[in-house]
Every structure is written in C-alpha cells, then in structure tokens.
Amino acid sequence: MFDTITMISSDPGATATRCRQEDRLFPLVKTSLLVMLGGTGAFGVVLGGTRDHAQAFASLVKLPLVWVLTLAVAAPAFYAIAAVLGQPLRLRALLALTLAAMARASLVLFALLPVLALLPDILSGSFLESSALAPDVYHKVTLFAAFIFAASGLAALGVLLRGFKKTHTTWPLLAMFSITFFFVAGQTAWSLRPFVGRPAQKEVPLLRAPEGTFLEAVITGYDSARGHYDDCYDAHDCE
Amino acid sequence: MTMSMSEPTGSPAAFSGDAEPSAPLPEVRAIDSRATEPQSEAERLLAAPANDRRALARRLLWGFAGLSALGAGPQLALSLVGAASSAKHGPLGFIESGVGLPFAAALTVTLPLPGLLILLGMQGDRADPRACLHALSRAYYRLGLVALGLTPILLLYAATGARDGVLVGAVLGYFLAGGLALALLLGDLYRCLPRARGASRLLLFGWGCFVCLLSLYFFVKLQPFV
Numbered sequence: 001m002f003d004t005i006t007m008i009s010s011d012p013g014a015t016a017t018r019c020r021q022e023d024r025l026f027p028l029v030k031t032s033l034l035v036m037l038g039g040t041g042a043f044g045v046v047l048g049g050t051r052d053h054a055q056a057f058a059s060l061v062k063l064p065l066v067w068v069l070t071l072a073v074a075a076p077a078f079y080a081i082a083a084v085l086g087q088p089l090r091l092r093a094l095l096a097l098t099l100a101a102m103a104r105a106s107l108v109l110f111a112l113l114p115v116l117a118l119l120p121d122i123l124s125g126s127f128l129e130s131s132a133l134a135p136d137v138y139h140k141v142t143l144f145a146a147f148i149f150a151a152s153g154l155a156a157l158g159v160l161l162r163g164f165k166k167t168h169t170t171w172p173l174l175a176m177f178s179i180t181f182f183f184v185a186g187q188t189a190w191s192l193r194p195f196v197g198r199p200a201q202k203e204v205p206l207l208r209a210p211e212g213t214f215l216e217a218v219i220t221g222y223d224s225a226r227g228h229y230d231d232c233y234d235a236h237d238c239e
Numbered sequence: 240m241t242m243s244m245s246e247p248t249g250s251p252a253a254f255s256g257d258a259e260p261s262a263p264l265p266e267v268r269a270i271d272s273r274a275t276e277p278q279s280e281a282e283r284l285l286a287a288p289a290n291d292r293r294a295l296a297r298r299l300l301w302g303f304a305g306l307s308a309l310g311a312g313p314q315l316a317l318s319l320v321g322a323a324s325s326a327k328h329g330p331l332g333f334i335e336s337g338v339g340l341p342f343a344a345a346l347t348v349t350l351p352l353p354g355l356l357i358l359l360g361m362q363g364d365r366a367d368p369r370a371c372l373h374a375l376s377r378a379y380y381r382l383g384l385v386a387l388g389l390t391p392i393l394l395l396y397a398a399t400g401a402r403d404g405v406l407v408g409a410v411l412g413y414f415l416a417g418g419l420a421l422a423l424l425l426g427d428l429y430r431c432l433p434r435a436r437g438a439s440r441l442l443l444f445g446w447g448c449f450v451c452l453l454s455l456y457f458f459v460k461l462q463p464f465v
Contacts (some may be wrong), residue, residue, distance in 0.1 A: 020276050073391045080388030083281030084381045084419060090279040184392055191399040210400025 004031040008100055008159075009107050016163035019097040020089065029096050032103035039106025040064045044195065046113050047145055050120045050133055051197050051204070058206055062192045066185065067102055071095075074184040081176045085169040101159035105152035112148050119144055133199045142196060153178070190214035284380060289373035298380035303341045305383030308390040309413060310340030310462070313405045316397035336462065340413065343457040344382055347417075347450060348375055348424070355446045359432065364439045370431040378424035385416035410458075417454055421447055 004027060008015050018028060040063045048059030078098060079091050089097070123137045133141070160177060164170050189195075190213070197204030211217070284301070287294030311333045352371060359366055389412040397405040425447050432439050 022277055069395075073395050076391055077385075077388035079279075079281070080384040083279060083285070084385055084423070088276070088278050088282035090277050093277065093279075180392070184395065187396055187399055187401075213396060213399075213401045213404060 001027075001031050001034075004028060005035060005107075008032065008035065008103050012104065012159040013162045015100045015104075016097060016159055019093050019100060019163055022090070022093050022096075025092065025096050029099055032096070032099040035103040036067055036099065036106045037064045039103070039110040040067050042113055043106075043109040043116070043145075043148075046117045047141075047195055048197075049117075050138075050141055051199075055194075055197050055204055058204075059195045062195060066189045066192055067106075069188045070181065070185040071098060071102065073188070074098075074180050077180050077184075078177060081173060081180070082164070085173045085176075086167060087164050087173065089163070097160065097163040101156035101163075104159050105156040108152035108155045109148060112151070116141075116145060116148060133196075135199050138196065138199045153181075186214040190217060281380075281384060285377055289369055295373075295376055298376045301387075302344075302376075302379035302381075302383030305385070305387030305390075306341040306344055306413075307337040309386035309393075309409055311337035312390045313393045313397055313409045316394045317402070317405060320398055339461040340386075340458075341383075343454070343461040344413075344417065345379065346461075347454040347457050348378065348421075351446060351449060351453060355428075355442070358442055359439055362436065362438055362442075364432045364434045364436055366428070366431045366433070371428060374424055374427035374431060377427060378420045381423060382416050382420040385419065386413065389416065413458070414454070418451075421450060 007018075008031070015028075018024065041060050044059035044061070044063030045056045047063070049056035075091070075095055075098065079089075079094055082089055082094060120133060120137055120141055123140055124134055157174060157178070161170070161174060164173060191207075191210065193208055194204055284294050284298050287298075314336055315333055352375065356366060356368060356371065389409075393405050393408050393412065396408060401408075425443050429435060429440065429443055
C-alpha cells in the first residue's frame with residue numbers, strides 16, 4: 001500500500017498509465033479510496049476543530065462524503081465528455097484515474113494540515129490560550145481552506161493530464177472536467193454545509209436546510225464582502 | 240536479417256551485426272502501450288464502420304435514451320421534491336418531455352441534411368449520403384451521451400434546492416452539448432467531402448449556423464416545459 005501511495009504522490013505518470021491500462025486496478029482503487037477518505041477526513045477534523053469537538057466530528061464525516069458524492073455524480077459526465085472528445089478510456093479506468101487524482105489532492109490537503117491548524121491561533125495571536133473563533137478570523141480561515149482546496153485541485157489535474165491521450169482536445173477536456181467538478185463539488189459541499197459554523201451562532205446544526213444553489217451563495221457572499229447586505233437572507237422566503 | 244519489435248533484446252538477432260537497435264523508439268513504445276489499453280464502449284461505437292447496423296442501432300438508442308433522460312429527468316426530480324412550479328404534472332407531461340427532446344434533436348440535423356448534400360453536389364463536392372448519415376448518427380450519440388452525463392448533475396441540483404433553475408440548466412446543457420456535437424459533426428462532414436474545397440467549408444459553416452437556428456425552433460416547438 002505504501003508503494004502505491006508513493007506512486008500516487010510522486011509519479012503521476014505511472015499512476016495514469018496503470019489506470020489507462022487497467023493494470024492491477026483493484027489495489028490502486030482501494031488505496032486511492034483510503035487515502036482520499038483519510039486525507040479529507042483529517043482535513044475535516046482540523047477545519048471543524050477550529051470551532052469545537054462536535055463540529056470536528058461532523059466535518060470528519062461530511063468532508064469525505066462531499067468527495068465521494070461528487071465522484072458518483074460527476075463520473076457519468078466525465079465519461080461522456082472524455083468519450084466525445086476522443087479519449088478511449090473505459091468507465092472503470094476513468095473512475096480509477098479520477099480516484100487516483102482525488103487521492104493525490106487529498107495528500108496535498110493532508111500535507112497542508114499543520115498550516116491550517118496553526119492559522120487561527122496565528123491570526124488571533126493566542127498561542128498559549130485557546131479562544132473562540134473571532135468573526136474576522138473565521139472568514140480568513142475559510143478563505144485559506146478554499147485556497148488549500150484549489151492547490152490540491154492542481155495536484156489532481158497533474159494525474160488527469162497524464163491519463164489522457166495527447167490531442168488538440170486535451171486541454172479543452174481538462175477545462176470541461178474542472179468546470180464539471182467545480183459545479184458538482186460546489187453544490188455538494190453547499191448542501192452538506194456547515195463545516196466550520198458561523199462564530200455568531202451558539203449552536204451549529206449538522207446540516208442546513210436547502211437554500212438554492214452555491215452559485216447564488218457565492219454572489220450573495222461577494223455582495224456581503226462589498227458591504228451590500230440583503231435584508232432577506234433566503235430569497236425563496238421573500239417571494 | 241531484421242529483428243522484429245517483439246523479439247527479446249537478448250536473442251541472437253539482437254547481437255548480430257545487421258540487427259536494428261534493440262530499444263524501440265519512444266513513439267513506437269507509446270503506440271504499443273496505447274494498443275494494449277482496453278477500448279471503451281463509446282470508442283467502439285464511434286469507431287464502428289458505416290455498414291455496422293448493430294452499432295448504428297446502439298448509437299441511436301443511446302442517443303435517444305440520453306436525451307430522454309435530460310428532457311424528463313430534471314422535471315421528474317423537481318416534482319419529487321415538490322418544487323415544480325412551471326413544470327407539467329402527471330405522467331403524460333413527463334413522457335412528452337422525455338420524447339420531445341430526442342425528436343427535436345433528430346429533426347434539427349436530419350431535415351436540413353438533404354439540402355446540404357444538394358448544394359455540395361452542385362459545386363462538385365458530392366458527399367456520400369451513407370457516410371453523412373453515419374456522421375449524423377455519431378453526432379446524435381455524442382449529444383445523447385453528454386446529455387446522459389449531465390442528468391445526474393441536474394438531479395443533484397434539483398434535490399438540493401435549486402428549483403426551476405434546474406430547467407434552465409437542462410436547456411443550457413442541451414444547447415452546450417448540442418454545440419459540441421455540432422462542431423464535431425461539421426468536422427466529420429468535412430472529412431466526408433471528396434474534394435474539400437474552401438467554398439464547401441463556407442457552406443458547411445453556413446449550414447451549421449442554420450442548424451443552430453433550427454435547433455432553437457424545434458426546441459421551443461417540441462419541448463413542453465418551455
């Protein structure tokens with residue numbers, strides 16, 4: 001298993017070739033899945049742990065679930081896009097390739113965990129005494145977590161890029177994969193929120209009620225960051 | 240004496256003076272490794288020859304199934320979560336949506352094809368109708384495949400509170416997938432032309448623009464949720 005983890009982290013070319021040729025896929029898929037669950041679970045613990053233990057446990061369960069659901073929902077679209085753009089990968093090879101890519105991304109998440117764990121204390125200036133997450137620190141921590149996710153996404157793209165036949169459609173294909181992943185992972189994560197919980201709230205629910213799409217939330221968040229607040233939080237209740 | 244690529248490097252041929260270099264070139268290695276890779280079902284169907292009727296039937300079936308799923312799936316999911324406000328209720332509405340989209344797509348490309356063949360023939364670039372129909376079936380399959388891939392994503396959005404925006408997503412998905420399939424179809428049709436003149440390229444481009452317009456028309460006419 002450690003050899004496979006080493007291969008996933010340091011040799012994306014060999015990982016991609018093994019997926020393409022469907023060579024010993026089962027151990028590769030099993031290891032990738034374990035790495036993905038472990039990496040994202042650990043990230044969830046640290047991210048939720050910036051608030052309290054209950055939130056750490058909730059994020060430990062929810063963050064790996066986001067990735068698994070994303071893979072399940074996006075896999076048919078990945079297969080269709082790859083087939084239409086001339087990549088002769090079978091569904092099982094494509095799933096293994098995507099899983100290996102996600103495992104590599106999870107390793108990046110795992111590698112950057114100490115930074116995320118330290119960040120709230122550094123930003124709030126309380127190394128010795130633990131204190132509740134301040135609102136301004138909360139926003140910075142969530143933004144930093146988003147940056148770490150983006151960095152891990154780049155690591156995943158390295159595997160995907162090597163898994164595809166080099167043609168003039170390879171880059172458009174990668175772009176379509178990224179867009180599809182962005183839309184699916186964004187909505188899945190939005191549906192399973194909160195992962196940290198707003199500092200103003202005393203009790204954080206395990207799941208929030210459905211409130212439109214994450215794209216609407218991004219627009220609302222952008223407006224809020226610019227100081228434009230909507231009086232009505234849930235647009236659907238205002239109708 | 241020449242050595243074939245499959246001979247081991249330790250064979251007598253490898254040590255003889257007139258033997259070729261034992262290690263194959265990187266390109267040859269790459270081609271060899273690609274040849275050993277299993278081929279997907281989609282690749283097999285797209286690469287099947289024009290006279291393979293079974294592959295043709297499967298392409299059309301998959302295309303129809305994918306477009307049906309995209310036509311009826313989001314509406315069905317919205318009605319299941321109780322968020323359908325503009326969608327037609329009842330099984331008849333879902334059947335209508337499920338059948339409307341595949342027919343709209345099929346009519347969009349098949350109706351203007353004879354006109355294209357006539358105009359191409361008039362300028363001395365007579366394409367083989369069978370090859371053109373083969374290209375059409377490939378485009379229909381590609382469109383259906385992408386539509387089928389998009390359906391679970393739209394179902395996710397419908398189930399997690401996106402409401403009628405899902406229908407907008409379905410429309411966008413149909414036209415984006417259609418645009419991609421049309422672009423690839425134009426390339427396929429261009430390769431069907433025996434002389435491939437510049438004027439034929441221009442004609443194909445014009446035909447593509449007309450197909451875009453026609454797709455809007457048939458979509459509005461045949462899709463009940465519009």
